[in-house]
Amino acid sequence: MRRYLIAGNWKMNTTREEGTELAKAIAAGSSNATATVDVLICPPFPYLIPITEAVAGTQVQVGAQNCHFEASGAFTGETSLEMLTDVGASSVILGHSERRHVFGETDADINRKVLKTLEKGLQAVLCVGELLEEEESGLTKSVLDRQMDGGLKDVSAEAMANVVIAYEPVWAIGTGKTATPEQAESAHDHLRKWLESRYSADVANATRILYGGSVKPNNAEDLLSQPNVDGALVGGASLIPENFLPIIEAGVKVSS
Ligand code: PGA
Numbered sequence: 001m002r003r004y005l006i007a008g009n010w011k012m013n014t015t016r017e018e019g020t021e022l023a024k025a026i027a028a029g030s031s032n033a034t035a036t037v038d039v040l041i042c043p044p045f046p047y048l049i050p051i052t053e054a055v056a057g058t059q060v061q062v063g064a065q066n067c068h069f070e071a072s073g074a075f076t077g078e079t080s081l082e083m084l085t086d087v088g089a090s091s092v093i094l095g096h097s098e099r100r101h102v103f104g105e106t107d108a109d110i111n112r113k114v115l116k117t118l119e120k121g122l123q124a125v126l127c128v129g130e131l132l133e134e135e136e137s138g139l140t141k142s143v144l145d146r147q148m149d150g151g152l153k154d155v156s157a158e159a160m161a162n163v164v165i166a167y168e169p170v171w172a173i174g175t176g177k178t179a180t181p182e183q184a185e186s187a188h189d190h191l192r193k194w195l196e197s198r199y200s201a202d203v204a205n206a207t208r209i210l211y212g213g214s215v216k217p218n219n220a221e222d223l224l225s226q227p228n229v230d231g232a233l234v235g236g237a238s239l240i241p242e243n244f245l246p247i248i249e250a251g252v253k254v255s256s
Helices: 016-029 045-054 081-086 097-101 107-119 132-136 140-151 181-198 201-206 217-224 241-255
Strands: 005-009 038-042 061-064 091-094 123-128 163-167 209-212 231-234
Touching: 005 091, 005 209, 005 241, 016 038, 016 045, 016 241, 038 091, 045 061, 091 107, 107 123, 107 140, 123 140, 132 140, 140 181, 163 181, 181 201, 181 209, 181 217, 217 231, 217 241, 231 241
Parallel strands: 005 038, 005 231, 038 061, 061 091, 091 123, 123 163, 163 209, 209 231
Antiparallel strands: none
8 A cells, every 4th residue: 555645846935934934834734644644845955954953853754856966076056965864855856847847957867866866765756747749749658658767777676665756747837737637647557557567566556656737735636536646746835834734635535
């Protein structure tokens, strides 16, 4: 039985004070829910320490939105996994569509980060998803296959225990246009089958596949009810407790 994961990707938002208040409100509002579902928040790098402190003693996990694969050295502007571990991050979002399409990250770049994340014992949340024109050309499944092949190259079956996949159709991110539950289920089912053929039925059954792209309180339950949707990666709605907490509650509801 896969445990739902509701993850908040704060992107480049909040001040330190706003982030700390948001984290505290999420921790307080989800204290019962975390018995049933996992809750992860991913603030900007500079706030990892205050946010980790703000949720200390609660079940809310804290993650980063990116990392570099080298441990240290002349990599101006980058943050290593050693640093992330040092400040208490337990997960890293990798291959987010904004990293791929705004900052030009390739599947090979993402793979190096995934491998290093797993080597350091952190959870990798690997994002995959097609662009609008790819969806319209019927290329969704081949794009997903390419991103899975590339992102998970050389990742062992054992290491998959620390991998979460997030299906995020790019056309649904920040647009208010959500994939229908059927569209999400179709992509998730495809990803599950990819995991089974690349690894095994056990790995496919154990790996969580989140949906992301305009998840809101009013669509969360329908999306999470799909058999192959194991949680949500939430952007805009994760910045407001009144929006994020009901999504967590939807996860609790569909778990029971
Ligand atoms: P959104 O972002 O919920 O604002 O669409 C999702 C994401 O980018 O992870």
